[in-house]
Amino acid sequence: MSIRVVVADDQELVRSGFSMILEAQRDIEVVAEAGDGAEAVAAVRQHSPDVLLLDIRMPVMDGLEAARRVCGQSECKVVMLTTFDLDEYVYEALYAGASGFLLKDVRRDDLVHAVRVVAAGDSLLAPTVTRRLVADLVRRRRQESTAEVTPQRLEVLTAREVETLRMLARGLSNAEIAGALFVSEHTVKTHVSNVLSKLGLRDRVQAVICAYETGLVAPGDGES
Structure with a gap:
């Protein structure tokens, strides 16, 4: 079945x-x-695609608003396209529900890989630059907000689910998490699914953001 x-x-x-x-x-x-952006939203409604490659800066309706609508109204996964890896809108796009982002000068193989990864329900979290973006995003949010960190949000998770979330935030794949926890990949997928469900999150990107926001991990954790 085609993506x-x-x-x-x-x-x-x-x-x-x-x-x-x-x-x-x-x-x-x-x-x-x-x-x-408006055409993108209409196309998603009409064709019900698995993945939307969406430029952040577009006329009529920008990619950020289009991402909010698509993520809020469908199961379509959104991958943002940007010219700059530190584009200010990337931060907002992640909060809007995007599953990751690609630079427009992405290599052919990386573009194809990204579409397959996101369509499979994963997110573009492995690249170090993405983890840095999420960490910086949370730093900015904390600086702009007077709200206290709320680790109590994680109390609904089991100890193993908390550990799974911590590893997700460090950019580990399901296979790597399975190896670290000495469990099967199927078990890891169950843990990830439980984390998303219990915390009301759309995907792994939002799970990573949550891990940083609640203080479960700190910027720089897991980096070499």
């Missing part, structure tokens, strides 16, 4: 280039293209 994708970018060459790369894969089908 259904919508590609949204206001630059036609970028949009068509990504579409051609993805269409060349046997397991991926580009069901629509969009030139602005």
